Amino acid sequence: MTEAQVKAASNKVLCTVSHIQPLTPTVQQVILTPKAPVEFKAGQYLQIYLSDTDKRPFSIACAPGFTYQGQPALELQIGGTVTDNYASQALAHLTEHCSNNQEVLVQVGLGEAFWHEESSRPIILLAGGTGFSYVHSIASAIANADVKRPVQLYWGLRHPQAGYAEAELAAWQASHSEYQLNVVVQEPDAQWTGRTGLVHQAVLDDHADLAGFDIYIAGPFAMVGVVRDAFLAQGAQRTQMYADAFAWL
Numbered sequence: 152m153t154e155a156q157v158k159a160a161s162n163k164v165l166c167t168v169s170h171i172q173p174l175t176p177t178v179q180q181v182i183l184t185p186k187a188p189v190e191f192k193a194g195q196y197l198q199i200y201l202s203d204t205d206k207r208p209f210s211i212a213c214a215p216g217f218t219y220q221g222q223p224a225l226e227l228q229i230g231g232t233v234t235d236n237y238a239s240q241a242l243a244h245l246t247e248h249c250s251n252n253q254e255v256l257v258q259v260g261l262g263e264a265f266w267h268e269e270s271s272r273p274i275i276l277l278a279g280g281t282g283f284s285y286v287h288s289i290a291s292a293i294a295n296a297d298v299k300r301p302v303q304l305y306w307g308l309r310h311p312q313a314g315y316a317e318a319e320l321a322a323w324q325a326s327h328s329e330y331q332l333n334v335v336v337q338e339p340d341a342q343w344t345g346r347t348g349l350v351h352q353a354v355l356d357d358h359a360d361l362a363g364f365d366i367y368i369a370g371p372f373a374m375v376g377v378v379r380d381a382f383l384a385q386g387a388q389r390t391q392m393y394a395d396a397f398a399w400l
């Protein structure tokens with residue numbers, strides 16, 4: 152097998168870092184253009200190789216079929232502060248390779264928390280902070296497939312200013328009558344008039360019984376652990392709850 156064939160078999164591919172732009176002061180949108188076709192499902196993640204032994208997982212933010220400047224592409228949404236080495240080192244790697252016009256190696260199509268399009272159950276999409284990247288992929292796929300099942304999207308933000316993608320959120324909400332958007336702010340300012348508190352508490356307040364839902368979850372590990380226990384206690388079925396963080400908890 153040639154090196155190219157080995158990489159294809161493991162879904163590893165070299166990508167050009169085509170574009171990096173801020174979505175907020177701490178979250179960057181990154182567009183990667185793969186040098187060969189890649190396959191993934193909505194809700195899967197990729198790993199960026201910073202070195203042979205150091206690879207970091209990030210949700211693929213787009214749905215399959217996404218293009219950038221007419222080419223098949225991958226979107227990432229990475230939150231990085233100077234105190235968060237996990238993300239900021241990956242962003243530094245991507246930024247350097249973008250500036251130098253060098254390729255980065257990624258492994259695509261990882262994870263078991265992908266969207267189950269075949270299910271007929273109503274859907275809860277739950278994001279904490281940059282867990283929105285994962286939810287963005289599934290919500291984009293739902294929009295592309297023109298699915299008319301009830302969808303309830305909950306996005307928990309530390310501050311009102313942590314949000315982005317307002318136009319897409321509004322379009323998804325307007326797409327059908329049973330699409331409900333809930334942005335929940337933990338530390339609101341005086342201008343914030345929406346929901347407040349922890350995002351999973353909003354779900355618990357809205358649904359006395361979670362048994363009938365497919366529930367897709369991403370966010371800080373501490374949040375995902377809390378959500379798993381609280382939702383199971385309120386009727387959610389473990390087989391209908393999807394989060395790659397479960398594998399790390």
Ligand SMILES: Cc1cc2nc3c(=O)[nH]c(=O)nc-3n(C[C@H](O)[C@H](O)[C@H](O)COP(=O)(O)OP(=O)(O)OC[C@H]3O[C@@H](n4cnc5c(N)ncnc54)[C@H](O)[C@@H]3O)c2cc1C
Nearest residue numbers: 209210230279280281284307308309337350370371373374
């Ligand atoms: C497979 C995988 C994929 C990943 N993909 C990405 C990615 O695409 N982009 C990225 O930047 N990082 C990614 N990460 C890293 C990780 O998910 C992020 O570090 C995390 O989402 C950061 O959250 P935040 O700081 O934005 O949330 P915060 O701002 O800390 O929290 C946002 C909201 O989450 C809720 N919350 C937070 N903590 C708790 C808690 N303890 N209990 C209850 N609710 C809580 C609250 O509602 C809060 O307002 C990934 C990790 C893995 C393993």
